[in-house]
Amino acid sequence: MTLDLFADQPALEPTRQPLGAHAVLLRGFALPFVGAVWPAVQAVLAAAPPRQMLTPGGRAMSARLSSCGARGWVSDARGYRYSATDPATGQPWPVMPAPLRQLAEAAAAEAGFAAFDPDACLINHYGPGARMGLHQDKDERDFSQPIVSVSLGLPAVFLWGGPRRADRALRVPLAHGDVVVFGGDGRLHFHGVAPVAAAEHPLTGAARINLTFRRAG
Numbered sequence: 316m317t318l319d320l321f322a323d324q325p326a327l328e329p330t331r332q333p334l335g336a337h338a339v340l341l342r343g344f345a346l347p348f349v350g351a352v353w354p355a356v357q358a359v360l361a362a363a364p365p366r367q368m369l370t371p372g373g374r375a376m377s378a379r380l381s382s383c384g385a386r387g388w389v390s391d392a393r394g395y396r397y398s399a400t401d402p403a404t405g406q407p408w409p410v411m412p413a414p415l416r417q418l419a420e421a422a423a424a425e426a427g428f429a430a431f432d433p434d435a436c437l438i439n440h441y442g443p444g445a446r447m448g449l450h451q452d453k454d455e456r457d458f459s460q461p462i463v464s465v466s467l468g469l470p471a472v473f474l475w476g477g478p479r480r481a482d483r484a485l486r487v488p489l490a491h492g493d494v495v496v497f498g499g500d501g502r503l504h505f506h507g508v509a510p511v512a513a514a515e516h517p518l519t520g521a522a523r524i525n526l527t528f529r530r531a532g
């Protein structure tokens with residue numbers, strides 16, 4: 316007699332959901348990594364606390380941002396750019412922790428990008444009501460490498476648009492542990508995040524944390 320441990324389980328959800336050309340949602344892909352990734356994220360945020368940045372137009376972004384790796388993303392009255400140092404301290408950004416890099420490389424490989432070599436990881440902190448308007452990620456020098464986006468904590472609706480701002484955006488629910496990888500034709504598509512609903516998550520409390528890995532320089 317064979318023991319079928321899965322006999323009573325419902326069929327597994329498909330893990331891979333294409334979001335059009337060269338973008339894929341890997342549902343739950345980050346879950347096995349969270350035990351190592353979460354303490355590393357907390358250490359980065361203790362060294363470089365997430366802060367509200369101003370857009371070049373002078374408006375405060377509602378998500379709070381930090382970074383780790385050789386380069387971090389900054390925004391102020393001078394514009395958007397990557398910087399090797401944290402403007403709050405003048406010090407280099409925290410080193411990208413190995414568990415974060417391992418998760419990013421594994422997700423990229425799963426999505427068909429074998430040689431992903433990220434030098435920047437943006438960490439976005441969304442409290443209740445925080446959002447991210449439609450934008451393109453175009454401050455990087457290397458568009459041949461994908462972006463790997465990891466969602467932790469509270470759920471959110473990801474807005475996945477097209478190459479033009481006016482293109483209709485798909486509304487994609489993202490849960491704790493989900494990973495979106497986009498590159499190739501999708502690398503410069505507009506995207507954003509709808510306002511995060513107030514709730515409590517056992518790991519992150521009243522927050523959604525998003526990690527996006529890129530090759531910036």
Ligand code: MD6
Nearest residue numbers: 439447452462464508525527
């Ligand atoms: C977020 N993400 O999910 C915001 N950018 O919190 C992004 O802006 C983003 O998820 C490029 C690639 C993936 C992303």
Ligand code: FE
Nearest residue numbers: 450451452506
């Ligand atoms: Fe983005």
